[in-house]
Amino acid sequence: MILVKKLLGKITDFVTSRKGMWITxxxxxxLTVILTGVAPGSSDYKVSSxxxxxxxxxxxxxxxxxDEHFKDAESLPGILVLQSKEEIDVTTLGAALDKVAAAxxxxxxxxxxxxxxxxxxxxxxxxxxxxxxxIPLSFVTNLETSDLEESLxxxxxxxxxxxxxxxxxxxxxGIAVDTTNLFERADLVLILSTVGIILILLIxxxxxxxxxxxxxxxxxxxxxxxxxxxxxxxxxxxxxxxQSLSIMSILLFAATIDYSxxxxxxxxxxxxxxxxxxxxxxxxxxxxxxxxxxxxGTVLAAMLVLFFASFGDYRNFAPIFGTTMLVIxxxxxxxxxxxxxxxxxxxxxxxxxxxxxxxxxxxxxxxxIGTFVVNKPVIAAVSILVILVASALNLFNLKxxxxxxxxxxxxxxxxxxxxxxxxxxxxGDLAPTTVLFESKSGVTEEMQASLVDQLSQQDLxxxxxxSGISEDGFAAQFQLTFEESPYSTESxxxxxxxxxxxxxxxxxxxVDGELYFAGETASQxxxxxxxxxxxxxxxxxxxxxxxxLLITLTKSIKMPIYMMGTILLSFLAAxxxxxxxxxxxxxxDTISNRVPLYSFVFLVALGIDYNIILISRYxxxxxxxxxxxxxxxxxxxxxxxxxxxxxxxxxxFAVLMTxxxxxxxxxxxxxxxxxILDTFLIRGILLPALIVLFxxxxx
Numbered sequence: 001m002i003l004v005k006k007l008l009g010k011i012t013d014f015v016t017s018r019k020g021m022w023i024t025x026x027x028x029x030x031l032t033v034i035l036t037g038v039a040p041g042s043s044d045y046k047v048s049s050x051x052x053x054x055x056x057x058x059x060x061x062x063x064x065x066x067d068e069h070f071k072d073a074e075s076l077p078g079i080l081v082l083q084s085k086e087e088i089d090v091t092t093l094g095a096a097l098d099k100v101a102a103a104x105x106x107x108x109x110x111x112x113x114x115x116x117x118x119x120x121x122x123x124x125x126x127x128x129x130x131x132x133x134x135i136p137l138s139f140v141t142n143l144e145t146s147d148l149e150e151s152l153x154x155x156x157x158x159x160x161x162x163x164x165x166x167x168x169x170x171x172x173x174g175i176a177v178d179t180t181n182l183f184e185r186a187d188l189v190l191i192l193s194t195v196g197i198i199l200i201l202l203i204x205x206x207x208x209x210x211x212x213x214x215x216x217x218x219x220x221x222x223x224x225x226x227x228x229x230x231x232x233x234x235x236x237x238x239x240x241x242x243q244s245l246s247i248m249s250i251l252l253f254a255a256t257i258d259y260s261x262x263x264x265x266x267x268x269x270x271x272x273x274x275x276x277x278x279x280x281x282x283x284x285x286x287x288x289x290x291x292x293x294x295x296x297g298t299v300l301a302a303m304l305v306l307f308f309a310s311f312g313d314y315r316n317f318a319p320i321f322g323t324t325m326l327v328i329x330x331x332x333x334x335x336x337x338x339x340x341x342x343x344x345x346x347x348x349x350x351x352x353x354x355x356x357x358x359x360x361x362x363x364x365x366x367x368x369i370g371t372f373v374v375n376k377p378v379i380a381a382v383s384i385l386v387i388l389v390a391s392a393l394n395l396f397n398l399k400x401x402x403x404x405x406x407x408x409x410x411x412x413x414x415x416x417x418x419x420x421x422x423x424x425x426x427x428g429d430l431a432p433t434t435v436l437f438e439s440k441s442g443v444t445e446e447m448q449a450s451l452v453d454q455l456s457q458q459d460l461x462x463x464x465x466x467s468g469i470s471e472d473g474f475a476a477q478f479q480l481t482f483e484e485s486p487y488s489t490e491s492x493x494x495x496x497x498x499x500x501x502x503x504x505x506x507x508x509x510x511v512d513g514e515l516y517f518a519g520e521t522a523s524q525x526x527x528x529x530x531x532x533x534x535x536x537x538x539x540x541x542x543x544x545x546x547x548x549l550l551i552t553l554t555k556s557i558k559m560p561i562y563m564m565g566t567i568l569l570s571f572l573a574a575x576x577x578x579x580x581x582x583x584x585x586x587x588x589d590t591i592s593n594r595v596p597l598y599s600f601v602f603l604v605a606l607g608i609d610y611n612i613i614l615i616s617r618y619x620x621x622x623x624x625x626x627x628x629x630x631x632x633x634x635x636x637x638x639x640x641x642x643x644x645x646x647x648x649x650x651x652x653f654a655v656l657m658t659x660x661x662x663x664x665x666x667x668x669x670x671x672x673x674x675x676i677l678d679t680f681l682i683r684g685i686l687l688p689a690l691i692v693l694f695x696x697x698x699x
Contacts, residue, residue, distance in 0.1 A: 045234025078173030096162035168417025366639025407662030574674025646679025
């Protein structure tokens, strides 16, 4: 720690000198220009999603076995949905599908041979009133999203023109295209909204145009550097998921602005103590450099912990967020102080700090709060604990939503088609489960019939039909449909029980072999299991890692206990209160199972920053003052900047609520709520009160 402090001190002393300031700015400008000129951008390698489930997931193994027995079975399924005010004419629809087949559409792999099916079989493709029809089709899996979109449009246009019906494309193929389009449209809105809200809030809070523009200038430079570095990583094979990049941009702006506030807040203090702007920044960074750099390092460590996740979405965050935080860390001790040193006192115009001016006004809000906490720590601590515990109790009402498409905009074509199917057909028809039976002695028709009979008797199973025997005769495939939606918790629980009871089902069928289950419901079962595992592992590892880092920083055991205890309670309260408020204000009573872990990572990682800033100032003052005096000064001096940073950080994450995806909407809202709780209640009152209660003056 001492070595790091010395090294960092040399860096910041150089950066804040006249010569070092110009060299630092020159290096960052050169780096930005060179990377922009020679490296690809992250958008060049952006993908709509990544492979989420681990390779040893049961549904993945099942699909691999299906592909092995039924060659060329892997495909990207789509569902063509027709809706008409009149009954759909079978002959007309058949002619339209023939025209689609004859069009030689790029990537189309298979479509139901509609005209060759007997009348009885055709009935299954129509609703009871004959005004709605669904036609399954499939595409090759290696088709680029843009090519897939063009192919889907061709199919839709031909069928709509020939039949006069309203036509939707849903299923995995339609959803993939719509998801990509959503994120592409949303990214620009996200960046513009983020910059706009930060600019407005900085001007309102600090009433200085340069104090608003300098941090945004730093964030813009950091964003460009990160964007090009991620482009290089993408070129080397890293998948850059759209969702990861969207959240990355929020993290980047939020953290860069936060660290800028911490730097210029201390810089403003030191400008009152030193006449030279270079000396003022040098001494500001000597006290702020380690906390800011350490805060960034803590967030970086928290992001890298995600490498231990089994879930692909979480692991994808680690290199993307880790790269982002690494650049931000170095910018916080080089680019940001160099920029503020360049502008000097003018940065704060029109409220320019004057040499010799009193540092903190006695009647400031945070001075009063600090006085209250120091004089009445028990009342302060208990009142905040009651609020936090009451908020956390709402976690007992937490309900998860696994139907991802329900989180997308209501007018998204694939969702509209999906809801038409849900309304007019059996819910289970949306995505049947594929069951594979591997026999040790060869499959017979009697064995198929026996398995169909046993599978049909299982809970919530609506229907089971045999769909083929492999060429070698050792495997049979079945399509199993549940009574409820394939994405409902009821169907997932039923399938999980079915998987656990597979050996008994095989035994009751009087056959010798093994059952495997693949498809959307099977994937969701594995998704839930992997997510639950990751939530436990990541929470434990991240808590332990940050705790160790805090011990290193504070050289204490008790202080990290206060810090981690309050931040964990703050997370639970944020999740409980956030869910309560989304239900009240937005009529959202369920959340994606991704939200708790997303929220934990960001609330703990970013919330601990405020802990570090407060405690670092307390420890600095504690060297020459009593516990109460040190707490009073720490709260008075850091309260303003922490509350400002918290408001900005909360507003930045709240920008995710502009996204047309419910997962990001709820995640952004909960993190915003958590940051406000953390900023005003934890950092401003609870943590200082605990220090006053449990820390003792040295005799």
